Amino acid sequence: MAALALTLAWQTVWPYVVGAVLVGLLGAIGWWLRKTHLGTVARHRAWQTEQENAARERSMAEVDAMTWQRFESYVAELCRRDGCTQVVVSGKSGDLGADVIGRMPDGRLLVIQCKHYAPHRTVPSGDMQKFLGTARAEHGADVAVFVATCAFTREAEKLALKHGILALHRNLLGAWVRGATLESLLPLNGAGNGHTVRRRAPLD
Numbered sequence: 001m002a003a004l005a006l007t008l009a010w011q012t013v014w015p016y017v018v019g020a021v022l023v024g025l026l027g028a029i030g031w032w033l034r035k036t037h038l039g040t041v042a043r044h045r046a047w048q049t050e051q052e053n054a055a056r057e058r059s060m061a062e063v064d065a066m067t068w069q070r071f072e073s074y075v076a077e078l079c080r081r082d083g084c085t086q087v088v089v090s091g092k093s094g095d096l097g098a099d100v101i102g103r104m105p106d107g108r109l110l111v112i113q114c115k116h117y118a119p120h121r122t123v124p125s126g127d128m129q130k131f132l133g134t135a136r137a138e139h140g141a142d143v144a145v146f147v148a149t150c151a152f153t154r155e156a157e158k159l160a161l162k163h164g165i166l167a168l169h170r171n172l173l174g175a176w177v178r179g180a181t182l183e184s185l186l187p188l189n190g191a192g193n194g195h196t197v198r199r200r201a202p203l204d
Helices: 002-064 068-081 125-135 154-162 170-177 182-188
Strands: 085-089 100-103 109-115 143-148 165-168
Touching: 002 170, 068 085, 068 100, 068 109, 109 125, 125 143, 125 154, 125 165, 143 170, 154 165, 165 170, 165 182, 170 182
Parallel strands: 109 143, 143 165
Antiparallel strands: 085 100, 100 109
16 A cells, blocks of 8 residues: 555655656756866966066067167157157156156056166165156146156055056057057056056046
8 A cells, every 4th residue: 555655656746756866967067067168268368477477578578678768769659650650769867757758548647767777676666756856747647657667656556546547557568569658558547457457547
């Protein structure tokens, strides 16, 4: 009697049991496929970032080999490439921080301070303070850029962000060298220097 009851009960519930098993199996397969996909995407992005960093460093190796005079001229060439006009290089001492001066494509006055330092060095806050004191007060800059072949200290970067100076450190310079326009780099101020990403202070 008990066996008959079990048989009848099984005949009633087995479709639900099989359905539950199939749903669980499909869910597990779906979870595994999603996890595999996300892992593949993450590995691809890491590889892509590694390749981009390697390419940037290959480009920056040529920049590192320049003299500081050639570096200033090269920065001016990048400005002209991006549509800046009236670009001139000071190339002398006593320029009050204006190594390169020109006009942005929209006509704004552009003033650039250049520092050709070894990659392992950092630009100190003292250098940034000097540029802050001259970029707008002495030169009337609408867009002030401090470009360096190395990183900035946290203090120098904070000053730049507070006063609307673009701190164009080695990572951003590498992107500029590889084809990014100066205009496109302005919103990235404070990012990619190995520090916490911060919001850009307004340039105007």
